[in-house]
Amino acid sequence: MPTGVFLRDPREQLFGAAERVLLRAGPSALTSRAVTDEAGVAKGVLHRHFADFDDFLADLVRDRIVRLETDAAALQAAAGTGSVVDNLTRALTDLFGSVAVGIIALITFRDGLRARLRRDRPHGLPLLSEAGAMIADYLAAERDLGRLRADADLDTLGLTLIGSGHLVFAGGDAPEPGAVRRMVSEAIRGAVP
Template structure:
């Protein structure tokens, strides 16, 4: 990579390279050399833009969290369209088919990274906390529209859905779950609060 490349471009290339290493080889394989080798640049490029490797990883996690913020806005805008179960199934699949599961593994495996992230995100597990807020916000919007029961405990349903989704996708080396499996989990969790017409059983 030329030394004159803009910092924004260098950050993106390094973040994307780290994501590929995470998805392919898991958190234990992530090192500054693995990232720069994957990005096809000198090791010094990373250290010119970040104080150290844990600073790089913290910025990587925070960058990926912004993607959830974008997804949350789209999901909330989908309230009142399609079906609640389909919207939630799509959101969980988009979330956990991405690098999210690997990022959670990375955060839980590195003490220094967790310490740095707590300065920006004092509570909860980074990324899972934002994902839970995304689901809760969507369910609240559907509750306002009457498609979810007025007394639905969205702050309980949301972490239940995120936890169940995370478990479905947690085995990084196996085939991802089929959409039908995710949908079944979603419908099971929200069955008691759903107020939209349920699909008819096949005859």
């Protein structure tokens, strides 16, 4: 591997490499060697920026959770526009059509990573919990605008949408066109006035 090469943002370069490995080969293939080889850097680069591999993975997950805040803001801004079904379909497709399914599998697969994430996120499954909150907040905004029933159980509906969305995308292949939209339509049917 090259040495002495300036890296503009080694953390981002390593995170991007980890995501590519995760998408291509799954969580069992994600090793420090696979990440540094994919990034085209010496293995020492990873260990210079992170205490160990689980520390690296925990920061990868935390970084993706922070990025979810941008998606949450966009979803909130969509409240009152378009259709609720289309907005939710787009949000779930953006969420699970990315590396999120692989990260969720990674959290489940690695006990050390889960233990580190539990230090600052003691409840729920990191990334899925934040995604559930994003969906519930959006649903609340739509309810406040009168586009969902006032008595709708938004927390349960948010969890239902996240869980169902995860299952639709977790098969490995992208779901057939319309599958996510049908799932969303059925899930929120009782909440629509």
